[in-house]
Every structure is written in structure tokens, then in C-alpha cells.
Amino acid sequence: MTDTWAPSERELERRRVRRARRRSSVLVATAATVVVFALLALGVTSTPGWERVRETFFDPGHARDVLPDIWGVFWKNVLIFLAAEPFILLIGLALALVRVSRSALLTPLRIVAVLWTDVLRGVPTVLLILLLGFGVPALRLEGLPTSGLFWAAVALVLSYSAYVAEVFRAGIDSIHPSQLNSASALGLSRGQALRFVVVPQAVRRVVPPLLNDFVSLQKDTALVSLVGAFDAVYAARDYTAYHFNYTAYVVVALFFVVLTVPLARFTDWLQRRWVEKERAGAL
């Protein structure tokens, strides 16, 4: 029967029905998409000021002109992100672990961790960048870097590590206590249980909110232009000031979008792989 199986009449009929329904749902999806976007485009282009807006924000000539300028400095934004991210993850995880630890000896560290998250998460990132970017170089301390860009990046690390620490802590708290129990039952210490059992599961769970913070950080690298660092946003502002045309801002916005998309796809892929491996069968 296994080898000679051919779908029954009923099954073939069912497949026809399914195909027809799929076809009609594709049709509905296409029609809905076209109508919605057409209406949107119509709505925007029929506004009274559209001609002016198009000239000031979407001028192809200006876009072509500013492209090399932005391309030439955009690596700075990427570099800030790439350099800050490992520190943010490390400090964030360390803060979270300190906060869930039980050891009496770590009490002072726990207090520091609480203050860290409370204060650094509370201060607006813009202010933190201004304070550090202008303040620390003004101290004229020997041996410390004086570049505003460096201190702005440090400010980003401080601010984001506080956010990421809370994300990690929520992830750790979300793991059912039975996992900690079974790890203890195997003779693992609390630290080992965290390291080998709880944190690996917590990390898988918090990947989507972490990605959120990553994307947010990628965009906030734009804030370093406030302390005089010549990054992509600064370049765009420069161009705008000379040519009285805002197309440069749209171009630099597109740069940021393009930068964040691969990361989003990568985490999607990572999540899917974990789900396939660990959630086989929905029992």
C-alpha cells in the first residue's frame, strides 16, 4: 500500500479546493496591497505642498551629489556600533548576573548595578553624550582620549548597557524555577546552573528585544554628530547647510535602514534554527 499509494478522488478534490483558496487569498492580498499603497501615494502626492517637498527632500541630483560624502564617513557610524555592541552585551549581561546573584560578598556590586541601571537608563541618551563628549575632554586628564567621538561612544555604551541589562534580567527571570531545581539536583552550583542552564535559555528568549536595542543603537550613533564628530549625519547636515536642500537627510536615513535590515534577517534565521532544533513536535 505504501509503494502503490495514489491520492484518492476525495483527496484530489480537497487539493483542488485548497489550491483555489490559496489562489483567491493571493488575489485578495495583491488587490488589497495595490489599493492601499495607491491610495497612500495619491494622498501624499495630492497635498498642496507636494511639489515643494519633492524638490527639497527627494531631488535625485542632490542625492547623487551627496552620496559619496555620506558613504565616505558612514563607516564611522558602523564602527561606533560595532565597537560599542560587544561592550554593551558584556556589561549588560554582567549587570544582570550581579543582580540575580545571591552571594553576600557581591552586595556592593549589586548596589552599583542597581544604581547603574537606574541612573544611566534614566538620563536621556542625548544628554549623556553631551555631558561625556564635552565634559571628559575638558578635564584635561593625561592619558585619556580627548576625541568627542570616543566619549560619545562611551556614553552610548553606558546608556545601552543599562537597557540591555534589564532585558537580560527579564530573560533570566522568565526561565521556570524547575530548571534551576533540576540543575541543583545534578549537583551544579548556582553559578554553574546560571551559566550552563539558565542563561543559555534566557539568551534565546531575549534575542528579539535585544535586536530592538541593537537597531536603536545603530540609529543613535547619529547622536555623536552633536559633539562635533564628523559622521554621516554631520556630513548630511553640512551638505544641507550649503545647498539648502534636505535630500541629504533622506539619503542618510536610507543608509541606516539598509544597515539594520541584514541584522534583522540574521536574528530571524537564528530564531528559526533554534525553534526547529528544540521545539520538534508541538506536544
Next chain:
Amino acid sequence: MNEPLLEVRDLRKPYGERLVLDGVSLTVNPHDVVCLIGSSGSGKSTLLRCIDLLEDIDDGVIRFEGREISDPRVDPREVRQRMGMVFQAYNLFPHLTVLDNCTLAPRRVHGVGRAAAEERARDLLARFGLADEADKHPDRLSGGQQQRAALVRALCTGPSLLLLDEITAALDPQLVGEVLGIVRTEAAAGTTMVIATHEMAFARDVATHVCFLDGGRILEQGPPEQIFSEPREPRTREFLRRVLPTAPGL
């Protein structure tokens, strides 16, 4: 009783390369208690999941209350309003109290008012010895209590067919008794059930009809006396010898 409640014909279901159900046919009349027995991986759970439309089938027909439910045009939610299912791992919602677990479907799906739903749920919970646990969260309960709560949750909507998927597999023998006691009560009250189980004594006791599954087929079926006392197939005999210390034909 001229119309069967559930009729499965030539059901076929592959998982990738492996054929889990290979031409299964089964008829369940009102007030029947059908027990599916067989070793792990013989297709018992998959059959139940197909009946509840949790799995797409490859071929075959499933009819329920006189209507073909394997038709893609049938809304599965409508079917499941008339069917209850209980899982091996309880699958209670941990963020809701036991009572809220039991009133969720009656209130949100069946449109029963809060007061009426809670009254019925409390009534059923009390009957199954869970009156004191109604306002606790599932994690606070023992395994046997959780499984009884899951049974109550399935019964609260008044389904015409109850599917039980190895509901005692995760429980120790003492708790098995308290869960099966409820199933026995329900069976005696005339609830139609299809039960996948490893509890042979229970199956012999409560079933009106026993099906032995092997390699994705129903190899043998009949009343429990026949299957357990004089099985026809050598495979059935071998299986029963393994699971029953005092099996026939030894």
C-alpha cells in the same frame, strides 16, 4: 444510534519520510469509549491530533456529527467547539488560575456569561475534588491535580467527543488512579471518548472498543474481552505479553 458520531476512513499521515498513519479506519458511536493501545510511535497520538484537526492529513476522510470535517472549507474552530482534547503534558495556561483556565473557552468562544461559566466550572472542579484549588495557579498543583484540572477544562464546554492523549503517562501510579477515576465517571455518564493509553487494566475495564495500533495501522480491533483474552494477531499477542505480566497465550 444509526449514525456514528465519528467516522475515520483510510486516514493517511506522513511525517517527512515516515508514514505515521497508513490507512486507519475507525468508527465511534455515541457513548462509545474507544481505547487506542500500542507501543510508542504506533500512531495513537497522531490519530487523535488528526481528529482534532491539529494536523493536516494526506488522504482519507474524517466525519464528525454527520459532516466531513477533513474538508478544507470546514472551519476547524467550529469543529473544536464540539470536541475536547486533553494532552499528556496537561498544557494548562500558567498565567491563569485554574478557574480562569476552565472558563476561558466557555466565555470567549461559547459566549457564556462570566457568572454562569464560573458556576459550571466550580461545580465540575468540586466534583473532581479540586474545589480548593480553583483560585490557585496551575504550577501550585500536583501533577494529578493539574491533569484533573485539564480534564475539567475540556469538559467545561460540554463537548460531544472527548479526546484523551495518554493523559496519565506523566503521572505516578497513585495519581494515575485519581485521574482515571474521573474518566471512568465520565464514561459511565455516557461521554463519548477516544483514549490513547498505556494503562491496559483501565482500557480493559472502561473501553467498549479497543484498537491495537501497530506501524500506523489498526491491526486488530474489537471489544476488550476479545482483544485482551484471545487476540487474533501475533503482533497483538506479543505486545500484550510485554505490557501485561499475566497476558493470555503465554
